Amino acid sequence: MNRKIISLLVCVLLAVAVFAACAQPVPAASSQSAEASTSTTAAPSESVQPSESASVAAGVTVADMAGNEVAVEKADKIVSLTPAGTEIVCALGASKQLVGIDANSNYPEITQSIDIVGDFNGPDVEKVAAKEPDVVLAGIGLQQDAVDKLKELGITVVVVEATTFEDISKSIELVGEVVGAQDEAAQLAVGIDTVVKNAQDKKPAEEKTVYYAMSYGDMGNWTSGPGSFINTMIELAGGKCVTADQPAPWIEYSLEDLAAADPDIILMDGSMGSTEDLAKIAGYKDLTAVKNGNVYAIDADVFTRPGPRIGEAILEISEILNK
Incomplete structure (x- = not known):
């Protein structure tokens, strides 16, 4: 099993374990x-x-x-x-x-x-x-x-x-x-x-729907759900997560549900491949975001670590939503 798949599985297992033990509501912004x-x-x-x-x-x-x-x-x-x-x-x-x-x-x-x-x-x-x-x-x-x-x-x-x-x-x-x-x-x-x-002050006038492709293809369609860092950041920046109604912070999302949601924007883990690679995958190539060129590769190290660079992630999401 290659290192990329191992890292993905670790991320998923950690997220499931952490949120199962410590799940709690996430506010719109911190108290400061x-x-x-x-x-x-x-x-x-x-x-x-x-x-x-x-x-x-x-x-x-x-x-x-x-x-x-x-x-x-x-x-x-x-x-x-x-x-x-x-x-x-x-x-x-x-x-x-x-x-x-x-x-x-x-x-x-x-x-x-x-x-x-x-x-x-x-x-x-x-x-x-x-x-x-x-x-x-x-x-x-x-x-x-x-x-x-x-x-x-x-x-x-x-x-x-x-x-x-x-x-x-x-x-x-x-x-x-x-x-x-x-x-x-x-x-x-x-x-x-x-x-x-600043991101909230710059929310786009028209709300855009967003999907995070944590993995795809043979590794499964893992993505973020309510309470995850990714969904929270997307919402803080003014986007609407298509997985907002899902039961857990990290989920395997069916291609049927993804097709029905048909997001305006897809954010994908850049370590999993290129945006061109994702555009060739069955279940993705016919999505509106793919057809319109609104698929963006992100640095998962920045976006999924609860640390000092999380501000960079929000800033990047804000810039994408405002394109």
Whole structure:
């Protein structure tokens, strides 16, 4: 099985596991949006450049994303088990404190020089422990077994992975507490809220229907449903998700339903192939979006990670909707 299919299956399984355990309503925008409207807007890409300005936290007790109270004595040595967690640490200027990351953590460039301690869905507990970390930043669902084993070894674990769009800012602020970069975290959160407000201010006059092709063809027609990051971002930018009435955040959508929905715009995971490839697939080639050339390849690493680059994703969706 090639790496692309494995990554797809991991994404689907993680999403199902996370939302089954933590499903909750997603609001139209985060609670900081009003404050953000008076803030200076920074380009989303600028907000994730590591400045190495973060100080090391000591003696803090945090409430993590799983509802646990965790005492963090220090954060000189950090292991991150999620790509979003890794990006947040780097965006807060604490990349030099990372001593281990998961194999899917590939951004920013500095991650290429950090040791890998297992796959996202299979952290190697022995490798993590060998790093003697002060704190491990983890996800939930597929990582629960590894988290339990690490705790049994006396290793401090903080669950930082957001499960809804609203929680992304909370996740960033949580990591800010851990690494002692609360001010930087607050700025990143406000930056995301500012992008959301700007996108809402620029909503197209005519509402357009949108479908996200997470996969297609032999890998199945997996897509996003209500409560997923993708659907939330599309709606915040002014689009209408054709899967809004589906029962779960991540689903396999039938070609019959897709034909009936006949979306105006298709966003596709660019790692799965080109827009030309999708246009040749039975069930897609006769869709209005394909015929009109309204199929857009997106970077799934940016669009599906609940981290600092989520503002870039919303901005891109807004630009597509306004074409």
